[in-house]
Amino acid sequence: MRLILLGAPGSGKGTQSQKLIERYGVPQISTGDLLRDACNRGSPLGLKAKAAMAAGKLVDNAIVLGIIRERLAEPDARGGFILDGFPRNRVQADALGALLAEIKAPIDAVVLMDIDTNVLFRRLTGRRVCPKCKRVYNIYSDALGDPPRCTNCPERTLLVQRPDDREDVIGNRLKVYAAETQPLIEYYAEQGLLRHVDAEGSVDDVFARIERAITGGAKSGT
Numbered sequence: 642m643r644l645i646l647l648g649a650p651g652s653g654k655g656t657q658s659q660k661l662i663e664r665y666g667v668p669q670i671s672t673g674d675l676l677r678d679a680c681n682r683g684s685p686l687g688l689k690a691k692a693a694m695a696a697g698k699l700v701d702n703a704i705v706l707g708i709i710r711e712r713l714a715e716p717d718a719r720g721g722f723i724l725d726g727f728p729r730n731r732v733q734a735d736a737l738g739a740l741l742a743e744i745k746a747p748i749d750a751v752v753l754m755d756i757d758t759n760v761l762f763r764r765l766t767g768r769r770v771c772p773k774c775k776r777v778y779n780i781y782s783d784a785l786g787d788p789p790r791c792t793n794c795p796e797r798t799l800l801v802q803r804p805d806d807r808e809d810v811i812g813n814r815l816k817v818y819a820a821e822t823q824p825l826i827e828y829y830a831e832q833g834l835l836r837h838v839d840a841e842g843s844v845d846d847v848f849a850r851i852e853r854a855i856t857g858g859a860k861s862g863t
């Protein structure tokens with residue numbers, strides 16, 4: 642299965658990717674995670690990406706496309722993948738299309754995670770991440786204690802907030818999504834690949850809708 646998860650920041654792409662990995666055994670390829678790793682390692686690429694990420698802007702296409710090309714060439718991506726957070730603009734979408742045509746591995750479906758902006762704000766401001774095991778939580782829906790701690794690590798590591806989940810940066814990320822990424826909805830609809838999914842409700846309910854949308858081939862998974 643080769644899938645793109647398209648949706649605004651906080652729409653649940655990362656959360657649903659974890660469930661898709663369990664169900665279909667294909668890797669999640671998240672450009673956000675790959676870029677955050679590069680920043681944390683302090684690599685030259687990470688240093689270039691850091692300022693754009695902190696401001697909620699898109700990282701330079703050349704950097705992101707380089708990362709994606711390398712990641713898609715890894716052996717575990719041969720049997721399929723879930724693209725989370727990529728592509729994010731027309732240049733990236735065209736480059737992905739050309740790359741996949743070259744290796745004869747076309748995309749099966751693009752899942753659009755539909756969600757109200759007010760719900761996004763709550764999800765993003767409430768998100769907390771374990772710096773050790775990387776598990777993602779939400780202070781509004783998970784019992785985490787005060788201060789919130791990881792329930793997965795034996796050391797109960799203190800959870801942290803992503804720097805771009807501050808309210809002032811969230812607004813910018815949503816603007817960038819509307820200007821740069823939303824046009825891809827039309828782009829993939831024209832190719833007959835788009836599947837709309839209502840991304841509100843419980844994680845399991847959203848997952849069931851995604852499964853219906855990708856296995857039934859329906860144009861709407863709501």
Ligand code: AP5
Nearest residue numbers: 650651652653654655656672673694700726764768779844
């Ligand atoms: P990235 O890491 O990709 O962030 P994003 O797309 O903004 O998406 P998020 O990770 O914020 O949200 P999500 O949809 O995965 O939601 P999640 O499942 O975590 O990108 C970060 C930055 O990197 C960008 O701003 C940019 O600078 C750069 N970048 C990345 N890719 C790039 C590219 N291709 N080109 C250029 N630059 C790029 O859920 C959010 C919260 O909600 C969590 O707390 C979760 O527990 C909770 N939640 C999830 N589902 C539910 C549910 N059903 N009910 C209740 N709570 C839920």
